Amino acid sequence: MSGFLYMYKHFLKYNEKQHLFDQKKPVLLAVSGGIDSMVMAALFVRSGQSTGIAHCNFGLRGNESDSDEAFVRQFAQQHSIPFFTTCFNTAEYATTHGLSIQMAARELRYEWFNKIAAENNYSNIAVAHHAGDLAETLLLNLIRGTGLKGLCSMAPVNGNIIRPLLFATRESIQQYATENNIDYREDRSNASDDYARNYIRHHIIPQLEKLNPSLVPTLQQNAAYFTKAYVLLKKETQEKSAHWCKEAPDGLHINSQALLNSGAPEIYLHEWLQPFGFNSTQIDDITAALDGQSGKRFHSATHEAVKDREELIVTRDERQKTRDKRRETDKDSITHRHCEEERRSKLITHHSSLSIINYQPGMEFPRSPNEAWLDASKLTLPLTVRRWQEGDHFVPLGMKGKKKLSDFFIDNKIPVHQKEKQLVVCSGDDIVWVVGQRIDDRYKVTPATKQIYRIIWNN
Secondary structure, eight states: OOHHHHHHHHHHHHHHHHTOOOTTSOEEEEOOSSHHHHHHHHHHHHHTOOEEEEEEEOSSSTHHHHHHHHHHHHHHHHTTOOEEEEEOOHHHHHHHHTOOHHHHHHHHHHHHHHHHHHHHTOSEEEOOOOHHHHHHHHHHHHHHTOHHHHHTOOOSEETTEEOTTTTOOHHHHHHHHHHTTOOOOOOGGGGOSSSHHHHIIIIIHHHHHHHOTTHHHHHHHHHHHHHHHHHHHHHHHHHHHHHHEEEETTEEEEEHHHHHHHSOHHHHHHHHHGGGTOOHHHHHHHHHTTTSOTTOEEEOSSEEEEEETTEEEEEEOHHHHHHHHHHOOOTTOSOOTTOHHHHTOEESOTTEEEEEEEOOTTOOOOOOTTEEEEEGGGOOSSOEEEEOOTTOEEOBTTOSSOEEHHHHHHHTTOOHHHHHTOEEEEETTEEEEETTTEEBGGGOOOTTOOEEEEEEEOO
């Protein structure tokens, strides 16, 4: 079978198997101009799927960046595809927010992709990650010690982000481009070993392939196994969290004796403390201190964990709050993640009642604006509550794409005085409930839900 037929048939089959997108709804394609995204765009064109193309100019390679933009624009025009583009001062953003260039570019592009998708009713955002990218991510996370979750690597679907080329190898993409005369742009930074991912691609994977020529498919299969194992682990830690963890005004209280009796305290702590910025080494040290004297303290970049009698208490680090306030200089940033208001967010405590409920088919939910019923397996605890901020967005229940909260307030005629006091409940960086208004569709209860996290808000 030719590379053309092999790639195209597998593209269609993979989409059908993974339920990546609805063929009746338009998809926004993230196209850089490189070989991967150009092949992805060509496959979508071949399929007849309605699409738009979004291109980010990160301003990192001078005229080359501008030429990439012109190249992608021309492709969109040739195929009568709506084209969206934007320019970022990525280097300045990275410096301001203390990020690497790669992380800054990632934050900027996904924030913008979601904005374009929401404003133009695109159901999904397609990115061109392939099997080689999955393998590199798995190895990179293994080296960095990100735990079982990191070994899951990339998922075919993550919210409204889809990866329709995750089945394809780098070689099959190259063959398809060659056989079908697909033009693309070369990014010279891909040949550099300055980035850890490139070093793994150029040096580590070739060496490992000497031991296993089918390394990439093997890592794909392992990632699938790790994902299933992580689902089981997350269910277990969620169940134990309901019994061993307690949210209080001064922070999250964890029963240290229950952890010690579990036989695997570091496993639970890894899941519960990693969202607060604690790394594997710190979690090992915290585990070792569980049966020690009270008063020992551990610090991540944002939080403090204190051994106190029979509990481990996790709180926001007061020193970090001071540092955050000094760094707060860019109030109009495209992202709201580093806003001072969010840094003052509190754990859900005295304003609410929390409970875990086992889901039963046919269960009816009260239609009270002061109650939220969420899929417990999708939440990262502890949940936090804060005032809403400009730039906030979520996926309103019943919708597919993200929507700005400011637009949601306008559409729902929320009075100004009420909007100024509006609170949101967050799981990690995601808003899961606009209190009294709407939950996020991604966290709703479905027939697949096992346990429900019920929040009753007390005004």
